[in-house]
Amino acid sequence: MNNRFLLTVNLFFFLCLKIGAQHQVPIPTPAQLQWQNAELAALVCWDMHVFDGEFYVQKEVRITPVEDYNTFNPENYDMDQWIKAIRDAGFKIAIFTVSHETGFFFHQSNATPYSMKALSWQDGKGDILRDFKASCEKYGILPGVYIGTRWNAYYGIHDFKVQGDSEFSRNRQAYYNRTIEKIVEEIFANYGEWAMVWFDGGAHGPEQGGPDVLSVFEKYQPNGLFYHNLQRADIRWGGSETGTVPYPSWGTFPYRAIGAGESAKKEIGANNFQLLKKGDPDGVYYMPAMSDAPLRGKGGHDWFWEPNREHTIYPLDDLVNMYYNSVGYNTTLIMGLTPDPEGLLPQPDVKRLKEFGDEINRRFSNPIASTSGAGKTINLKLLERQIINQVVVMEDISQGERVRTFELEGKTSKGWRTIFKGSVIGHKFIHVFDDIEVTRMRLVIKSAIGTPKIKKIEVHKN
C-alpha cells in the first residue's frame, strides 16, 4: 500500500466520524441512566445537632462544635423502618448523609475519631452507614451516600478551609485533606457499590487546596455516579430547593462540571441559576438536573429534624405538584427525610410519604393506552373514545435526548387538536391538560438530532 491510499482511507474514516458526530447527542453513562430511571430518591438527613433539642440554625451550627456527642442516643433506632417507608412510597434510591456540617461521621472509621467509635451508643460498635446499606439491599433500594467535607465545626473547617495562614494552619489543612481522603476511601472501599455519591457543596480538589476525593472515587466506584467537583459532575443541582424545575429542563449542559472555570461560575450564577434549571440543548455533557426539597418544607425548610415541626410537612397536593414539576420535567426528585432523635422516621412523615406514593401510583399505574416507537410520528390509538387529561412521554435516553421540538395532538370529534408544543422530552415528560375526548393521540416530532426513540407514550384520565 502506498501513502496516498492510507491517506484516503484515513480521510474516509475521519469524514464518517465527523458526519456521525453531527447527528449525535450526549448519552448518559449506565449510572446516569440508572439515576434517571429511579425518578424518586430520598435524601435521609441526620447529623448530631438533631439530638440537641434546639432549633437548627445552619449558620450557627457551622461555627459551633456539638457540645456533647453522646446526646446522640436514638433508643428506638430502626433502619429498616426508614428504608421500608421509602420503599413503600415508591422511591428507588436512598441517600444517607454519612456526614454533614458538624464533622461527625456515621460510620466505623479508623481515619477520624469523631465517628461511631466515639459513642456510648451501641458501645461504640454501631455503624449507621453499614445498617443503611444492608437495609437498602433488603428492600431493593439503590443506596447513595452524601459526604460533607466543606464545613466541619468539630475540626474547624469553614468553606473547606482551616482558619488562618500560619504554618500550623497549613499543616492542619494538609492533615484535614488527608483525613478526608482516608475517610472517603473507607466509605468507597468498605461498603460495596454506591449508586451515587454526593459531596456536599462540591468537593474542593487539590487545585483548590482540598483533598483528592475524585481519584479515590474513580478507583473504588468506577461505575458510580459522582456529584461533584470542578472536574466532574454526573448530575447537576436544579437551581433551587423547591423540588421543581421549570420546563424545559434539558439533561445536557455546556460545562463538564458546575463552576468549572470563571466563565462557567458567572454564567451558572446568573438569573437565579437559570442555566442549572434549564440546562442547554446544545450542551456537550450529559448532566441532568435534580429537583431537591425537604419533605418538611411548607412554611419551613427542614432538611434536619427539629422538635414540633410536623406542621411543615408538605400537604399531599404540594407533593403531587412537585412530582409533576420534577419527574414530569425530566429530573429526579430528591426528597429530604429526617429521622427523629428516637431513631425513627416520624409517623406523620411516613404517612405522608405513603399517601404520596399511593397517589402517584393511582395516577400513573393504569394508563388508558400506551405505546412506543421510533421515528418522527408516534401514534397511539385508544380502544374507544375517551376523556383524557394527562400524557406521559419518555424518550429512550440511553440514546440521548434526540427530540428538539415536538407537538402532542389529540384526535377529537372535530379533528386533530394540538394539546402541547414542547421541546425536551428526555427521560420523562408529563403534561396535564383540560379534559379532552379523543380516540387517538399522536406525538409529532418536529425536529430531532438523529432518529427519535420513544420509549413510551401513554395517556391517563385523572
Add this chain to the structure above:
Amino acid sequence: MNNRFLLTVNLFFFLCLKIGAQHQVPIPTPAQLQWQNAELAALVCWDMHVFDGEFYVQKEVRITPVEDYNTFNPENYDMDQWIKAIRDAGFKIAIFTVSHETGFFFHQSNATPYSMKALSWQDGKGDILRDFKASCEKYGILPGVYIGTRWNAYYGIHDFKVQGDSEFSRNRQAYYNRTIEKIVEEIFANYGEWAMVWFDGGAHGPEQGGPDVLSVFEKYQPNGLFYHNLQRADIRWGGSETGTVPYPSWGTFPYRAIGAGESAKKEIGANNFQLLKKGDPDGVYYMPAMSDAPLRGKGGHDWFWEPNREHTIYPLDDLVNMYYNSVGYNTTLIMGLTPDPEGLLPQPDVKRLKEFGDEINRRFSNPIASTSGAGKTINLKLLERQIINQVVVMEDISQGERVRTFELEGKTSKGWRTIFKGSVIGHKFIHVFDDIEVTRMRLVIKSAIGTPKIKKIEVHKN
C-alpha cells in the same frame, strides 16, 4: 463575768496568737508533705508521636497533627513492667502523661473522641490511665497524672489558644475549654485519688480565656497536690530541666503561684529563673522546688522515646550526682522515663534505673550513726572514732523550714572542726565532704524561726 474581764481574756489570746505568728513559717499541706517524703518521682512520658518512627522535634509536633493514630499499637504492652521497674529503683511516685501535645488522651473518654476509644488497639477498650493506676496500687507507688492542655496539635490549640479571632474561633475556644473541663472531670472523678496533678506549662484559667480546671480539681481531689495555674501551685518548677537545683533551695516562695501577676512573672524569669531555683526564706507560701530531667538526657534531652537513643541514658555517676543535687538539696527529683513503641520500658533504661536505686540504697541505707531531736544543738555520738564523708540532715518539715542558718561540726582528735556552714535544711540536706575521722558530730543551729525540729541527722562513709 463583766465585759472588762472578757476584754482582758481576748487581749491575752490575741497577744499569744500574735507572738506565735512571729515565730511561724509556712507549713506544707499533707499532700506536699507526702510529695517531699517521696523524694523520687518518675514522670512516665508517652504520646502518639513515639510510634511514628521519626525523631521527635517538639516544635514540629506542636503544629503537625499525628498522621495515623492507629500507628499506636504497642504489641508487648505491659504496664506492670513499667511500674515494677520504677518501684525496684526506689521511686515512690509515678506520674503518667495522660496527654501531652499531640492532643491524644490515653484514657477512656466520653469528652474527647481523640482518645482510647478511637484506637484499633485493644479494640478501643484500652485505658492506659486505668492500667497505670492499677499497677501503681499493686506495687505501692503513689500515682500522679500529667495533663497537657496548652498544646493540642489535633484540635488546633497553640499555647492554649485557638487560632484566629473570628466568631468561629471564639466558639471553638469555648468548646475546647469546656471539653478540657469535662476531660479533667473524667480524670479526677473516675480514677480515684491522685497524689499529684501536673498541668503542662500551667493551666490557663477563665481569666486568661482558658478552662476552669482548678475548680474541678478542688471538687474531686480536695487532698491532692496541684501544679499549677495562676491561682495555685503546690510545688514549683526548679528552673531547669537538669534534675538539679543550686544550694540553697528554700521550700518557700513569695507568690502563691508561678507567674501570678506581672511583677511575679518578671521576677521569676530574671537571672535564668533564680527565684524558682532558690526560693525565698521569707516567702509566705510553702511551695518546694522540683528537680526534673529525663533519664535519656546525656547528649540529648529525650522526654519521649525515639529510636536508637540508648546512648543518651545518663551514666550512673551522673544520676548519683543528680540525686545529691536534688533530693540532697530539699527538692523532689522527677526523672523522665519513656516506654518504647513495643509498650515496654526499654531494658537499658530499666537496668540503669536499678543501678541507680541500688547505688542510692548502698550509700544511704546503713548510716554509721543517726539521731534526731529538737533545739539549737543536736549531738550525734559515734560508737567509735570513724572516718565519715557524708551527712544527711532532715528537718521535720511538717512544722515548716524553721532553720535559717546552721553549722555542721565534727569532733576530731584535734577538737571540733567546722564541716559546713549552711542555711536551709528543709526536708533533706545531704553534704559530701573529704574524709574526716570523728567521734562526734553536731548540728549547731545559729538562727531559726521557732524551735528547730530535726527529724534525722546521720553520717555515712561512702
